[in-house]
Amino acid sequence: MNMLKNSRLLLMVVLAQAGIALAADNMPGADDIAAKLAAPPAQTPSSGAQTRSFFNQDSSRGITVTNAKPDEPPAIDLNINFEFNAAKLTQEGSVLVGNLGRALKDSRLAGKRFRIEGHTDGKGSDAYNQALSERRADAVRRELVALHGVDAARIEALGFGKSRLLDALNPEAAANRRVRVINLGGAQ
Numbered sequence: 001m002n003m004l005k006n007s008r009l010l011l012m013v014v015l016a017q018a019g020i021a022l023a024a025d026n027m028p029g030a031d032d033i034a035a036k037l038a039a040p041p042a043q044t045p046s047s048g049a050q051t052r053s054f055f056n057q058d059s060s061r062g063i064t065v066t067n068a069k070p071d072e073p074p075a076i077d078l079n080i081n082f083e084f085n086a087a088k089l090t091q092e093g094s095v096l097v098g099n100l101g102r103a104l105k106d107s108r109l110a111g112k113r114f115r116i117e118g119h120t121d122g123k124g125s126d127a128y129n130q131a132l133s134e135r136r137a138d139a140v141r142r143e144l145v146a147l148h149g150v151d152a153a154r155i156e157a158l159g160f161g162k163s164r165l166l167d168a169l170n171p172e173a174a175a176n177r178r179v180r181v182i183n184l185g186g187a188q
Contacts, residue, residue: 027095028078030102036076037183038108075182077166079174080140087135089143097140100181101148104155109183116140117180118159122171126161134159140179156184 028036078100081093089097104114118137120129137157144150167173 027092028076028099030099030106033076033078033100033103033181034106034108037074037103037112037114037181038106039074073183073185075180077175077178077180079177080136080179082136082139085132087132087139089139094143097143098148100140101144101150104144104150105148111186113154113156113184113186115180115182115184116144116155116157117182118157119164119166119176119178119180120162121173121176122162122165124162126163130159130161130163132159133161137179 078096080096081090082088083090103109116137118133118135118140120133122129124132134157137159141152141155141157144155145152162171162176165171165176166178167175170176
């Protein structure tokens with residue numbers, strides 16, 4: 001009986017690890033993130049400036065193009081997962097923050113400062129979502145500094161709650177729950 005229980009437990013651990021590995025295949029790597037944060041927004045003749053956003057949609061490797069203003073700095077949206085109603089990163093979220101940490105140490109981003117913005121979906125009160133987004137942005141910042149050696153002076157964290165929905169037509173869409181990273185330029 002114990003052997004059957006142990007076998008089931010082992011199977012559950014293996015399946016959980018496989019799920020994380022599959023999810024990691026769809027998340028942007030450090031080089032992908034660094035390239036997006038280093039490059040100015042791409043110009044297209046018909047629609048003006050664009051930025052690339054990273055979050056799991058139907059596109060390859062979680063990259064989705066979103067319209068941006070021509071004067072916006074390079075930025076990306078990352079689908080960094082947290083535990084439900086909390087600012088604690090999931091294991092998959094920690095992997096993505098690790099990729100972000102390696103990206104921020106890339107030579108193309110040397111001397112640059114960044115803003116980590118927390119965003120929630122439209123479910124819940126304004127006050128609750130504001131506080132949650134602030135805690136989540138700060139959790140990402142703390143992990144970048146403590147575990148990935150990013151200089152704290154290069155990173156600021158802000159929360160926007162549900163005030164800047166990426167998909168305003170679908171306020172509860174998963175795309176709205178994101179962490180946006182913005183390249184603020186050189187040190188001030």
